Amino acid sequence: MKPGQFTYHAPRELGEALELLQEFGDEAKVLAGGQSLMPMLNFRLARVDHLVDINRLGGRLGEPRFDAGTITIPALVRQRQLERSEETARVLPVLTEALRQVAHPQIRNRGTICGSLAHADPAAELPSVLSVLDATFTLVSARGTRTVAAADFFLFHLTTVLEPDEILLEVSVRRPPPNQFSAFREFATRRGDFALAGVAALCEVDGDGVVTECRIAAAGVAPVPQRLRAVEGLVTGSRLGETSASEIADAARAEVEPTSDIHASATYRSRLTGVLVNRALVDIRTKQEAAHA
Structure with missing residues (x-):
């Protein structure tokens, strides 16, 4: 058609x-x-x-900015551009990991970071990643400019706070501290398909390896990226690996209420979320250990 x-x-x-x-x-x-x-x-x-x-606007809208305290991704930055960026892989590895899972290279060659966020498909990778990164969204219109926190940007399936006359001009995140470790995990039936569920996670640890802050968001199990607060509470205040995998999985499953469709049942998606959370935390622990080896 x-x-x-x-x-x-x-x-x-x-x-x-x-x-x-x-x-x-x-x-x-x-x-x-x-x-x-x-x-x-x-x-x-x-x-x-x-x-x-807006592709002819070009200029600064097509180049990411890696400043001393903030990473800014303007409206025309392509997904493939950041996926291949060594600076992104070093500073925001969770974003690089997630971008590698987005559809196919041909799609990522044209698709933009901000476009995916504005589209707000709850099964997409980037909304959950920018949620755990506590991103700030800058919206611009002829009326002026406003900023919106990631937690307030997504309203419902394919629905955001963007007004009809607004453009998502850029999204920015604070530069992570050296004691922050992150991971992204998802599962799709075929490479390039929308994931049945996905998980973005990050942890900050102190000098003794105790988690001082944990943020986890699930994709594909709710109308918007869903923060898993109960799991975050279980992990925070302990060392990674101290809380049993079964306890973490149970907490994750209890928090999500996905719907069934032709691809997977709600029960399957709930169980899958628990598995993916544990895998992401294992990845984080492995990175933490490697950093201190």
């Missing part, structure tokens, strides 16, 4: 793009990578009267 008729706009300045969005409101959509939007238009799952292509 092909999309319905629409008017194509290719602004060359951010201000011009924002004016178009302000003028057309709900009738317009932003095109960046197009790896989510275009299939939806082709299958008539979404309709649009005005398509605002």
Whole structure:
């Protein structure tokens, strides 16, 4: 199938793009990578009267910034670009691990980080990763700029706080301290498919190896990335490996309430979440031990 008729706009300045969005409101959509939007238009799952292509804005919107205290990912940074970045692998390894699981290389060549976040598919990898990284989202419109915490950005399945006239300009995270270790795990029936469930996790440890902070988010088991607070509480205050795997798995399963579909039952997804949480924590422990070897 092909999309319905629409008017194509290719602004060359951010201000011009924002004016178009302000003028057309709900009738317009932003095109960046197009790896989510275009299939939806082709299958008539979404309709649009005005398509605002921001790819010609370029400049700083296409390059990540690794500053002293913050890593910033603007709207036109491609997934493949960060996946291949040595700086990203060194500073934000959990993001690199997750990007390698996103669909296929052809998709990642065009798909943008911010586009995936704005699309907000709860089964996608990046929303859960940016949630555990406590990212800050910068939204811009002709009315001005506002920042939103990751915990407040995702509202429901494919729904965020973005207003029709706003663009997700960039997402930023604080540079992790050296005592922070992270991991990403997911399971899909075929390479490149949406995962049946996924888990992003990070832990900060003190000099004795005790976890001082733990953040874990699950993907594919709720309408938004779900923080597993009970599991975080079990892990925090102890050394990794001290809490039994069965206790952690039970806590994870008790927190999630996934739905059944043609790919997996709710029970299977719940059990899978427990398995993935334990695997992610084992990965973190292995990295911690390697760092102190």
